[in-house]
Structure formats: C-alpha cells, structure tokens
Amino acid sequence: MTQRISTMLLTTTALALVTTMVGRADAPPQTSSKASEAADAAQVKRGQYLVKIMACNDCHTPWIVGANGPEPDMTRMLSGHPAQMTLPPAPGPTGPWVMHFAGTNTAWAGPWGVSFTANLTPDKDSGLGEWTEDMFVATIRTGRHQGKGRVVLPPMPIGQYKNATDEDLKAIFRYLQSIPAIRNKVPTPLEPEE
Amino acid sequence: MKPVTFWRSCAASALCLASVATIAATGAGSEASVARPGPLPSRLSETGLYSDASSLTVDPRHLAFSPQYPLWTDGAQKRRWVSLPAGTAIDITDIEVWSFPVGTRFWKEFSFGGRRVETRMLVKSNRTDWQFASYAWNDTQTDAVLAPVTGLPGVAEIAPGKKHSIPSVEDCRACHDSSRTEVLGFSALQLSDDRDANAIHGEPLVNGMVTLRTLLAANRLQPGRPELVSAPPRIPAASSQERAVLGYLSTNCGACHNSNSTLAPLKLMFKQPAYGGGLGVVRAGLVRQTKWDRPGAVPETTSVIDPVVIEHSALLYRMRSRRPASQMPPLGSVTPDAAAVDHVTRWALEEFRRP
Numbered sequence: 001m002t003q004r005i006s007t008m009l010l011t012t013t014a015l016a017l018v019t020t021m022v023g024r025a026d027a028p029p030q031t032s033s034k035a036s037e038a039a040d041a042a043q044v045k046r047g048q049y050l051v052k053i054m055a056c057n058d059c060h061t062p063w064i065v066g067a068n069g070p071e072p073d074m075t076r077m078l079s080g081h082p083a084q085m086t087l088p089p090a091p092g093p094t095g096p097w098v099m100h101f102a103g104t105n106t107a108w109a110g111p112w113g114v115s116f117t118a119n120l121t122p123d124k125d126s127g128l129g130e131w132t133e134d135m136f137v138a139t140i141r142t143g144r145h146q147g148k149g150r151v152v153l154p155p156m157p158i159g160q161y162k163n164a165t166d167e168d169l170k171a172i173f174r175y176l177q178s179i180p181a182i183r184n185k186v187p188t189p190l191e192p193e194e
Numbered sequence: 195m196k197p198v199t200f201w202r203s204c205a206a207s208a209l210c211l212a213s214v215a216t217i218a219a220t221g222a223g224s225e226a227s228v229a230r231p232g233p234l235p236s237r238l239s240e241t242g243l244y245s246d247a248s249s250l251t252v253d254p255r256h257l258a259f260s261p262q263y264p265l266w267t268d269g270a271q272k273r274r275w276v277s278l279p280a281g282t283a284i285d286i287t288d289i290e291v292w293s294f295p296v297g298t299r300f301w302k303e304f305s306f307g308g309r310r311v312e313t314r315m316l317v318k319s320n321r322t323d324w325q326f327a328s329y330a331w332n333d334t335q336t337d338a339v340l341a342p343v344t345g346l347p348g349v350a351e352i353a354p355g356k357k358h359s360i361p362s363v364e365d366c367r368a369c370h371d372s373s374r375t376e377v378l379g380f381s382a383l384q385l386s387d388d389r390d391a392n393a394i395h396g397e398p399l400v401n402g403m404v405t406l407r408t409l410l411a412a413n414r415l416q417p418g419r420p421e422l423v424s425a426p427p428r429i430p431a432a433s434s435q436e437r438a439v440l441g442y443l444s445t446n447c448g449a450c451h452n453s454n455s456t457l458a459p460l461k462l463m464f465k466q467p468a469y470g471g472g473l474g475v476v477r478a479g480l481v482r483q484t485k486w487d488r489p490g491a492v493p494e495t496t497s498v499i500d501p502v503v504i505e506h507s508a509l510l511y512r513m514r515s516r517r518p519a520s521q522m523p524p525l526g527s528v529t530p531d532a533a534a535v536d537h538v539t540r541w542a543l544e545e546f547r548r549p
Binding site: 145148153185188191192 | 456
C-alpha cells in the first residue's frame, strides 16, 4: 500500500515535471532570454537599492573630506579599508568610550581587536570575485566567514542583516558582483592582547 | 503518531523505515517524495540509543565504532554508535560517498574528566537530508536534554578559564555539510582494518567495534568489495610520521578544505581518499601564498608552509591559535591541539625546511 502511494506520487511529480518542461519548450527562446535579462536587471536594481539604504557604503567605502565635507570616496566604491593606509596603534578604551574608529570609517578598534571593512567588489584576489551566492548568503545568515570560518567581527551589523530574506540577500550579492572590481587587499584583523 | 512513539518504534529499526516511508507517502505538497523530518525527541533516552535508559545500557543492536583518525575536541573522550535499520546495508558504490539507508542514526558521546557532557546525533530523515542535534547531559548524569539549535555555551570547564560549548546546528553543518558526504568518521579510510597505530590521539579498537572486515562479513556494505579487506585503505606515506600527519589533517581540516567545498579556491586539499591518497593530494596546496596574512607579517608574504621559518607557516600559526580571528579549525574547540602541532611541526621541518 505504502509503496503504491509512493509510486503514484512519483508519477504525479514526474507528470508535473514533464508539463513544466513542455511549458518551457513552448515559449520562444528569444522571449525567455529577454525575460531573464529583464529579471536580472531588476535584481541588480533591487540590490543597488538595498546597498544604498542599508548603509554598506558608510563602512565599506573609505571616507575622504571632499568639497562638501566628509563623504564616501565613490571612486573606491565598496573596496574596503585601503591596504596602503598605515595606522598607529589604536588608543585603548577610556571609561565608557570602548570603541575608536578611523576617519575613513573603515578601521574599527574595540574589545575584539581592530577590524577592517572588507573589499566587496568582485576583484578575484582581494574581493568577493571567487564567492558564490551561497557563500554570501551563508556569511550573513551565520555571521561566520563563508558560513563556516571565523566570526565576522563588529561593527558589521550581522545581527540585523541576518533577518533579510534570501531574495534580498541574493539581490545584494548580484549587485555587488556587477560593480567595478577594485584590487585592494584589506589587512587581516588585529587580535586583542591576551 | 506522536514523535516520541515514532522514535521509540525506530529502535525496532524495520518499523522505523516503514514509518518514514509512510510520512513520505502521505506528506502533502509538491515535495511529497521527500519526508519532512519530524521533531526531534526532547530527551536522549527517547532517541533509541539505549535499550534500558535507566541503566544507560546501549541497545546491543547498535554498532560501536571508532574512526582511526579522530577529531580533536579539547581532549574530550568520545564514544560512537551507529544504528542501521534492520535488514539494510550501506550502499558503497561510490567508495568515498557512502549512501546510508533512511532511518540511519549516529550518536557521538563527549565526556571530559569522566563526566558525560553532550551526546550528538545525526539522523538520516529522508533520502537526502540529515538532521543534526545535540543532547546536554544533566548534573546527575541520568539523561540528556535536547540543546537549542543555537547551541549551549559554557557547559563544562575543561581547563582553567576555558569552557566547552555545545555547537549550534549551523556550526555542526559548517563541518558536516562541506564535502560530498555528511558522515565524516564512518568511511572506508576511517574504518580500515589496516589501522594506523601512530594516529594522533588514536583510540584503541575495543572489542565489538566494527571495521570494514566485520561490516562486509555481516553484509552491511553493498556491493561487497573484497579489496576493502584484501587491500585495506591506507594513506601511502614515506614514513609513519607522514602517514599520521596526513590522517590527522584529513579528519581535522579535510571536512572543510577539500575539492568539493566552497573553500576549494584556497587550494588546501586535506581530505584523503580511501585509495590513491598521500602527500601528492595535499602538496600543491601547502607550498603557496595564503590569502590570509599572518599578524605582524608584511602583507602578502605568508605561506601555508614557510620553508625558511617553519613556525611562521600559516598552517601552524592557525593550528596553534585559539584566538577567534585566526584559529583553525575556526570552531569546535577552545584549546590548541599541542600534540598535533608538535607532530606537524616536526614533519614540516623534515619535509619542507630549506635553509
């Protein structure tokens, strides 16, 4: 009996599959590739919008003092803490002032040591060029690098971002993969004294 | 059926298979061919591990085993069992990726200083999915309760100021979901009868523990491959030290660093196959520059193995470290494995040192 039900279900599933495939085959190929291009463009646009409102540029693009005062240097958009920038040791915590950050808004000292914002551009060696969508989603969901490495350090707002939908995270990743690649090898975080 | 009844009946394994099949057949929706995993029992005593829970007698039908190259977990003592549904066998057509029957359950018990702390469990709930859980032992050591999916921090002090934590299910999956198989310690290489006597933290094979030979004899492996006994899997190596080191790296690092992992671009291939492994598998990955920079080093000058100053090797630095930002493995332990660091250092000095 059990087996019969399974077989029936399998057949139904198989039928459904065949129907879907026939449905796909019916559609003129050109329209479907145009449709997918449009869907892709919409996803990139959604990702761009999310990156703008979720403040990624605040931390991942180095700040400079421009004509209108401090602002993210968009010529280095989302390329992270500038590798060539040398910093003196961070001052220790004084009283309730436990955190310090550099004027670029890309280097952050606190009880975790010193963290540097990552290069989110698609550069292969120094950015997210070799990342897959799964790795990106897993990083934000788990708060671990690539979903299985060390904990992503403050002030990266993992606690908030992990509540985003898969769809939104995928859109962000798709957009990040579409921006200009900038080579900038961000330093590894400095560990606190033990 | 209530979950508890379901799990009890799972102890009589054939029944378990039948009920999993029923769930599969009656489950609604388009994914009906895949059973939705039921809720896990809230106590270890309800998982079917024990035939008599009051005396903690392990069901004699379960198979005890011990992988020849164990994982380092801060020196925890471990015991492991597997339950295969009655009358079933493991499909070993792909020698590296054993396919376990639906209803297979694994347990792994962790003790520190003779006290049980947690018992982890893996359940094959349908054709493709495994469920992960851990049970935290109570103070009186009579039973253990299901830990939250987010894990339980600080369940036992293992060294002054260092505490063992029960990993979150996400952390279980970080290690168990990163290669072609979720099962890491029950494989052709791990159960070989040509057991490595020099394995780092190798455990004794206690009477009754299964190996390839006994599993084949009991028809638990299909198809029966006689070469598993006539030419048992063994890591080919130039010395016993090299063999032990490669085995250690295979278990402790290979779960994440292997060619099927998302980490493959790092080119660290630590996982050893049953046949045809050896230094050749890992060598190319060891003599290259890392993406990661050793703290204090000039950027982009760190190597996996540094042939000039072996101690500067990223591999050794990260094995020695238990700071969150650099430790390897990145999760699962809070104290470095000093014995392993020592073995790997001596081996690297012999193999790679260039004055």
